[in-house]
Amino acid sequence: MARADLIIKLVEAGSLRNMKLFNKTVEAMIAEERSKNHNILADRLTDVLRESNKSQLFNNDNKTNTLSLNKNNQSLFFETTPNVFLNDLILEPKIMESINELIQEHFRRDLLRSYNLEPRNRLILAGPPGNGKTSLAEAIANELMVPLISVRYEGIMDSYLGETSNKLNSLFEYVRTRQCVLFFDEFDTIGKERGDTQETGEIKRVVSSLLLQIDRLPSHVIVITATNHPELLDRAVWRRFQLKLELENPSKKQVGEWIDKFQQDNQMSLEYSKRTLMDNLNGLSFSNLNDFGLDIKRKYVLSLPNSNMRKIVKNALDGLKGQFSLTELRGEDVE
Known part of the structure; x- marks a missing residue:
């Protein structure tokens, strides 16, 4: 059975006709049921949520066609079981402390929610290549006992940029209903500064769409981005992330x-x-x-x-x- 706080939020969302709260609560329920291997119930909840969102879209005369995630478009990501442990990594004490605090927030999220607080779930890793950004993302997923979902840019980026936005929508629709770590390596590939005069208006719209999707993710999805070139990232990217860590060459x-x-x-x-x-x-x-x-x-x-x-x-x-x-x-x- 779902947690009492989720049931209360669901009733609250219905009484207030708050679709945003409704979606967020059902997504959290789906993620919790999947974590218990209650996949039949999770799939039924997913179907109900999808139909509800379709109805909402039609009521708003929104004809946007989003892709449903199936076997043909799982090329959007790799989903793996992590096997790197945090103790395997050699990290600066302050960085290790920050990561341990993040992990503890998620282990004790029920306590935080009893005070109307959510655990942090957005982390950006910067620094020169080869210093453990990917390994750290995998270790965090391992410590939290959740899968690591790594975005495949070759599956996301399309010569038709409108299709890129649709694929991003499909990716985020999938991860919202799972407890997971969503990992964007080389995030500067897709999160470039929108003020760059060399970029097209459509690329800038993709960046805006991406940032909006990240904002809407529930806290049970931990977004970790890695970049070797932080100077290329859009300035709005930095505001989205609660933790910003730099992994330098080893001392x-x-x-x-x-x-x-x-x-x-x-x-x-x-x-x-x-x-x-x-x-x-x-x-x-x-x-x-x-x-x-x-x-x-x-x-x-x-x-x-x-x-x-x-x-x-x-x-x-x-x-x-x-x-x-x-x-x-x-x-x-x-x-």
Whole structure:
């Protein structure tokens, strides 16, 4: 059975003829029933809501044709079960604190609602590529035990821009009835500044439609957007998001944490002092560090049973020098 507060809101919406409150309440009920695997009831509620909205559209003489979500247009997104844990990530303490607060708000949403408050559900992640924006979105979904829905721009963006708006409507119609994390990677692709003179009026209308859809999402849908180019985002985007976090390249201290974690997780010593490794890996992104670790593991396995870890690490560091402008090895002699 749906929560008492939702039933009360539903009665309130009916008595006030408040369609916005009615839609929001039914969407929350559908999401709750799906989270309990009561899919038959959730589907019936979805059908009732869709018919109600159709009736409302006809009453308003609105002839807009929106797409229903079916197997043919599930190309709009990837829906995955997350497997990244928050503790797997190396984050700045302030960022970890902000994420934990967000998660606690959703775990204790009933308490918040008893005070007429809703948990925050809009988060923007900015920063250079390769520093865990996608992984953080997946970890948040995992901690909340909800699916991660990643938007596929190739399925959304259409040569006919009016169709792009329809596809966005279909996407948001789908996610509103699910407890999930909705993830927009490279959000600057679709959320560009509307003041850009190079963009067409239709593109600007798509951005306006997108922002309106985000505003209308119920709090059980957590929207996470990621961008490598925050300067390209429309100024109105920033006002929509309650949490704005910047994920920079790892500090030297975080590089040291990565080294400790790598050695512990893989039960192996890299045979160089931590300081020497920190000096030579400083400046890399987390993605680069992970690639470095995978390179070492491959070389180690392929050289069994006579693996020389010191030589393997030296070769991996030399390989990095060919790819990046890193400082010369300092500290220990690496010969």
